[in-house]
Amino acid sequence: MGVPDAADLLEDLDDDHAADMAGALPIGRLADVLDEMEPDEAADVLGDLPPDQAAQALAQMEDADEVRPLLGHPDETAGGLMTTAYFALRRHTTAAQAIDFLRQLDPDARTPYYLYVVDREKRLIGVVGLRNLVVADPQATVETFMDTDVIRVTAGTDQEEVARIMSRYDVAALPVVDEQGRLQGVITQDDVLDVLEEETTEDVLRLGGIEPGPVSNKPYWSQRIFEVARSRFVWLLGLFVAETLTGTVLRHFSSELEAVVSLSFFIPLLIGTGGNAGSQTVTTIIRALALDEVHRKDVLKVLVRELATGIVLGSLLGVVAFGRVLLWGLPTSMAFVVAVTILAICIWANTVGCLVPILADAVGIDPTVMSAPLITTLVDATGLLIYLRVAAWVLTEI
Amino acid sequence: MGVPDAADLLEDLDDDHAADMAGALPIGRLADVLDEMEPDEAADVLGDLPPDQAAQALAQMEDADEVRPLLGHPDETAGGLMTTAYFALRRHTTAAQAIDFLRQLDPDARTPYYLYVVDREKRLIGVVGLRNLVVADPQATVETFMDTDVIRVTAGTDQEEVARIMSRYDVAALPVVDEQGRLQGVITQDDVLDVLEEETTEDVLRLGGIEPGPVSNKPYWSQRIFEVARSRFVWLLGLFVAETLTGTVLRHFSSELEAVVSLSFFIPLLIGTGGNAGSQTVTTIIRALALDEVHRKDVLKVLVRELATGIVLGSLLGVVAFGRVLLWGLPTSMAFVVAVTILAICIWANTVGCLVPILADAVGIDPTVMSAPLITTLVDATGLLIYLRVAAWVLTEI
Numbered sequence: 001m002g003v004p005d006a007a008d009l010l011e012d013l014d015d016d017h018a019a020d021m022a023g024a025l026p027i028g029r030l031a032d033v034l035d036e037m038e039p040d041e042a043a044d045v046l047g048d049l050p051p052d053q054a055a056q057a058l059a060q061m062e063d064a065d066e067v068r069p070l071l072g073h074p075d076e077t078a079g080g081l082m083t084t085a086y087f088a089l090r091r092h093t094t095a096a097q098a099i100d101f102l103r104q105l106d107p108d109a110r111t112p113y114y115l116y117v118v119d120r121e122k123r124l125i126g127v128v129g130l131r132n133l134v135v136a137d138p139q140a141t142v143e144t145f146m147d148t149d150v151i152r153v154t155a156g157t158d159q160e161e162v163a164r165i166m167s168r169y170d171v172a173a174l175p176v177v178d179e180q181g182r183l184q185g186v187i188t189q190d191d192v193l194d195v196l197e198e199e200t201t202e203d204v205l206r207l208g209g210i211e212p213g214p215v216s217n218k219p220y221w222s223q224r225i226f227e228v229a230r231s232r233f234v235w236l237l238g239l240f241v242a243e244t245l246t247g248t249v250l251r252h253f254s255s256e257l258e259a260v261v262s263l264s265f266f267i268p269l270l271i272g273t274g275g276n277a278g279s280q281t282v283t284t285i286i287r288a289l290a291l292d293e294v295h296r297k298d299v300l301k302v303l304v305r306e307l308a309t310g311i312v313l314g315s316l317l318g319v320v321a322f323g324r325v326l327l328w329g330l331p332t333s334m335a336f337v338v339a340v341t342i343l344a345i346c347i348w349a350n351t352v353g354c355l356v357p358i359l360a361d362a363v364g365i366d367p368t369v370m371s372a373p374l375i376t377t378l379v380d381a382t383g384l385l386i387y388l389r390v391a392a393w394v395l396t397e398i
Numbered sequence: 399m400g401v402p403d404a405a406d407l408l409e410d411l412d413d414d415h416a417a418d419m420a421g422a423l424p425i426g427r428l429a430d431v432l433d434e435m436e437p438d439e440a441a442d443v444l445g446d447l448p449p450d451q452a453a454q455a456l457a458q459m460e461d462a463d464e465v466r467p468l469l470g471h472p473d474e475t476a477g478g479l480m481t482t483a484y485f486a487l488r489r490h491t492t493a494a495q496a497i498d499f500l501r502q503l504d505p506d507a508r509t510p511y512y513l514y515v516v517d518r519e520k521r522l523i524g525v526v527g528l529r530n531l532v533v534a535d536p537q538a539t540v541e542t543f544m545d546t547d548v549i550r551v552t553a554g555t556d557q558e559e560v561a562r563i564m565s566r567y568d569v570a571a572l573p574v575v576d577e578q579g580r581l582q583g584v585i586t587q588d589d590v591l592d593v594l595e596e597e598t599t600e601d602v603l604r605l606g607g608i609e610p611g612p613v614s615n616k617p618y619w620s621q622r623i624f625e626v627a628r629s630r631f632v633w634l635l636g637l638f639v640a641e642t643l644t645g646t647v648l649r650h651f652s653s654e655l656e657a658v659v660s661l662s663f664f665i666p667l668l669i670g671t672g673g674n675a676g677s678q679t680v681t682t683i684i685r686a687l688a689l690d691e692v693h694r695k696d697v698l699k700v701l702v703r704e705l706a707t708g709i710v711l712g713s714l715l716g717v718v719a720f721g722r723v724l725l726w727g728l729p730t731s732m733a734f735v736v737a738v739t740i741l742a743i744c745i746w747a748n749t750v751g752c753l754v755p756i757l758a759d760a761v762g763i764d765p766t767v768m769s770a771p772l773i774t775t776l777v778d779a780t781g782l783l784i785y786l787r788v789a790a791w792v793l794t795e796i
Contacts, residue, residue: 103533113511113528113570130511130528135501167595170588172511172570189587190568193594197565200598201685207605208681208770209674220686225703229710232678239674240715244722246666251726257659264655264662268644268669268778275673276607276637276771280630283606287599288618305623312627317638324642328649372606372770373674380666 003029007036010045016218019048027053031060039063040083040191043070069184078162079155081195082176082185087115089142091125096138098128113172114186117146122182124150124175152177155184159195164292166192202368203290207283209235209373239373245381246271253388259397262330266338267384269321274345274383275376277313281306281353282375286367289357296362299355306354307347314346337394341387348386349379401427405434408443414616417446425451429458437461438481438589441468467582476560477553479593480574480583485513487540489523494536496526511570512584515544520580522548522573550575553582557593562690564590600766601688605681607633607771637771643779644669651786657795660728664736665782667719672743672781673774675711679704679751680773684765687755694760697753704752705745712744735792739785746784747777 001009006025010018010033022030022045034042034057046054046067058064066084073079089098098115115133117126126146136145152175153162166174166189174187202212210216216223216231250257250267257263285302288294294302318339325335353375357367399407404423408416408431420428420443432440432455444452444465456462464482471477487496496513513531515524524544534543550573551560564572564587572585600610608614614621614629648655648665655661683700686692692700716737723733751773755765 099532102529130532131500134497134528134532163591167588167591172587189570189591190565193561193565193587193590196591196594196598197689200594200601201689203598204601204605204685205681207602208677210678210681216682219689220682220691225706226710228703229707229714232675232707233711233714235678236671236674236711236715237718240667240671240718243667243670246670247663247726250663250666251660254659254663257662261652261656261659262649264665265645265648265652267662267665268648268782269638269641271666271670272641272644272775272778273634273638275774276634277630279606279771280608280633283603283608284614284618287602291595291599291617293618305626308623309627309630312624313631313634316627316631317634320635320638328645373677376673376774377670380670384666 003032003036006033011037011041014219015044015048016222018045023049023053027056028060030057031062034067035061035063038083039066039085040070040081040185042067044075044080046071047075073155076159077155078153078157078159078174078176078187079184081159081162081187081191082155083188083191084185086173086175086183086186088118088122088183089115089128091117091119091143091146092141093117094138095133095136095140095142095145098133098142099138115142116150116175116183116186117142118183121180124152124177124181124183126150127175150175153187154179160199160290162187163192163195163199203286206366206368207286207372209239211235211369235373239377242377243380246384249381249384249388253392256388256392256395260334260391260395262334263388263391265328266325266341266387270338270341270345270387271380271383273317273342274349274379275372277310277346278349278353278375278379279372281309281350282357282372285354285357289361289367294358296358299358299362302354302358303351306350310347310350311343313350314343317346318342333395337387337391340394341383341390344386344390345379345383348382349375352378352382401430401434404431409435409439412617413442413446415620416443421447421451425454426458428455429460432465433459433461436481437464437483438468438479438583440465442473442478444469445473471553474557475553476551476555476557476572476574476585477582479557479560479585479589480553481586481589482583484571484573484581484584486516486520486581487513487526489515489517489541489544490539491515492536493531493534493538493540493543496531496540497536513540514548514573514581514584515540516581519578522550522575522579522581524548525573548573551585552577558597558688560585561590561593561597601684604764604766605684605770607637609633609767633771637775640775641778644782647779647782647786651790654786654790658732658789658793660732661786661789663726664723664739664785668736668739668743668785669778669781671715671740672747672777673770675708675744676747676751676773676777677770679707679748680755680770683752683755687759687765692756694756697756697760700752700756701749704748708745708748709741711748712741715744716740731793735785735789738792739781739788742784742788743777743781746780747773750776750780 069084113130115128116124119125126148127150128142128146132145151169151171155176155178172189175183176185178184205212205216210232213231321342322335322339325338361367467482511528513526514522517523524546525548526540526544530543549567549569553574553576570587573581574583576582603610603614608630611629719740720733720737723736759765
């Protein structure tokens with residue numbers, strides 16, 4: 001494989017495989033391949049190599065100066081996404097000079113859509129779209145046709161925030177500056193598409209009760225079965241231990257369960273419904289938090305809405321449950337217990353389902369960790385407590 | 399509000415609010431505002447208006463010819479995403495002529511990054527990046543420096559596929575052609591960011607047991623409580639009805655539950671664990687299907703993997719459960735029943751969790767509909783059947 005092909009392949013592979021392949025190349029050849037890659041992609045590969053190997057490769061690279069500033073930024077920040085392959089002009093450059101500058105670039109390099117204008121201290125002061133450059137009078141200086149209202153982020157900005165800004169402002173590239181406003185690099189939209197895919201995978205897995213990590217982020221077929229089992233086991237075990245609370249509650253009410261054995265018939269139905277209602281609420285709230293529609297200051301307003309929804313849903317399902325219990329030929333008192341419990345559990349599940357993610361967000365925990373399985377487990381034991389308390393209060397046999 | 403401000407506002411509003419606002423404008427003014435908008439956005443607004451109002455506005459628009467070809471494509475296809483505001487050149491056009499052409503365009507229009515080259519029949523034959531145009535010899539014809547290897551889609555391509563192609567090939571714009579290869583329009587990357595956000599919301603909600611629809615797609619605060627309750631009720635009721643199966647199973651075993659009341663202590667724990675294991679599997683498979691990593695032909699390979707994972711996880715949790723039951727002071731036979739059931743339920747939950755989404759995909763149902771709550775409900779009744787069968791077989795008291 002030639003150097004350009006190897007560079008293309010490294011850019012397309014996922015991080016683990018890229019590091020494996022890069023690690024297997026002789027240092028001199030690795031340096032050539034990295035020189036051929038986009039600086040941000042080369043920095044990612046270097047970041048995944050053992051430090052001494054990375055240092056040796058960097059020492060032999062021609063474009064080391066482009067790659068070095070990109071190392072050391074956390075992967076999930078604007079600094080970790082940006083590339084140094086941007087084009088900075090001074091304000092007195094003419095359109096013709098800028099075009100000459102473009103002409104000297106490697107024709108295979110990724111096309112830049114914007115040229116950035118910086119002052120003497122490298123502070124970002126304007127942006128010029130390629131089309132504006134094309135149609136400008138060749139002798140005009142860029143300051144006469146640049147746009148001074150440049151949307152920018154700092155290097156520490158989280159990648160989700162970067163994606164949100166690029167989506168909201170419909171910009172194809174986003175400049176990254178340091179605290180002093182000096183241009184550090186540029187993030188292009190294709191990097192953001194990758195971020196969105198990665199973030200979606202993480203969110204979806206968390207909602208399903210899998211903690212995202214080095215294993216779950218790999219493509220399905222490259223995950224080893226024992227690694228998969230290990231990554232899932234932690235959550236399963238945690239939920240299992242939490243769920244043993246339900247056994248404690250039921251043991252506490254064993255005399256009631258012995259007196260009226262039909263009480264146990266409704267256990268899965270009641271906690272299942274509570275889990276489903278809680279799962280709907282927590283999913284809605286997590287998504288609203290992710291889309292920046294709900295904030296922690298809205299907690300009371302959200303609670304009121306979700307309580308109201310819980311009352312409506314619980315009442316409707318309570319009526320259905322009442323009829324279903326009677327159809328099984330059980331006494332009206334039992335039907336009443338089940339119906340009242342459904343109402344109470346729906347209200348309780350919606351309360352837990354909206355408060356937990358908002359509170360998690362408020363104390364700095366990613367709300368997607370508060371997954372549907374977790375809420376379900378939390379609601380199960382308390383739901384049983386409600387059920388058996390209501391039963392002990394209504395049923396005369398107990 | 400002036401016409402340009404109204405146009406900006408309409409482009410930024412979500413579909414429902416945009417239609418409300420557009421519907422309230424007098425026809426003449428609406429036509430002016432639509433003329434000011436990007437053609438694809440104007441077409442979206444027209445598609446959401448009552449047909450006679452849309453026809454009247456279209457009749458008064460100056461740019462009706464740009465918007466008309468965009469109407470009638472389903473919203474979720476390449477045709478529904480594309481804009482007609484693209485730039486097509488003929489192969490003998492010179493670079494200087496192309497630049498002159500760009501100069502005549504409205505300077506406020508969105509910057510095009512690529513110019514497309516078409517033949518006499520409007521068939522797409524090449525693409526020219528703006529940078530190539532800038533640096534080309536002014537007298538060179540575009541065919542001498544165009545790229546003839548153009549990635550393209552047809553108008554009927556699903557928007558998720560469009561997003562995937564743009565992400566994979568890192569292109570900032572994707573041309574849309576008809577069956578004969580004639581250029582119909584162009585999709586830009588900012589449209590795809592919106593698609594990804596919308597699709598993520600739909601997937602996440604489905605995983606939480608909420609059917610996406612006109613209500614759930616609205617921002618959180620503009621959903622009315624009764625609409626929310628209605629949209630959630632359908633799923634809750636369906637799951638409730640399915641979950642009543644658990645009652646049927648338990649009634650069937652009522653003599654066993656009467657003989658050994660401690661059997662009921664483990665009902666929530668066992669079905670909860672089955673639900674969690676199934677939820678992990680279904681989430682993994684749905685994501686792998688969405689990322690195109692797993693296909694229906696892989697169904698046996700997937701089943702083998704997930705069965706193996708289920709056996710590993712079930713064995714580990716079975717050991718934990720065995721110890722926990724003994725710690726509660728219950729007999730070894732009971733601990734054995736619970737441990738064996740956990741193993742069987744984990745295997746069964748993983749089987750259901752991987753087969754259901756793949757089979758759904760194979761028969762053309764969106765696998766995200768096979769949400770974690772649905773799998774949980776499916777596994778609950780069968781899990782109880784396994785539990786009580788094992789108990790009847792092992793426990794001598796029954």
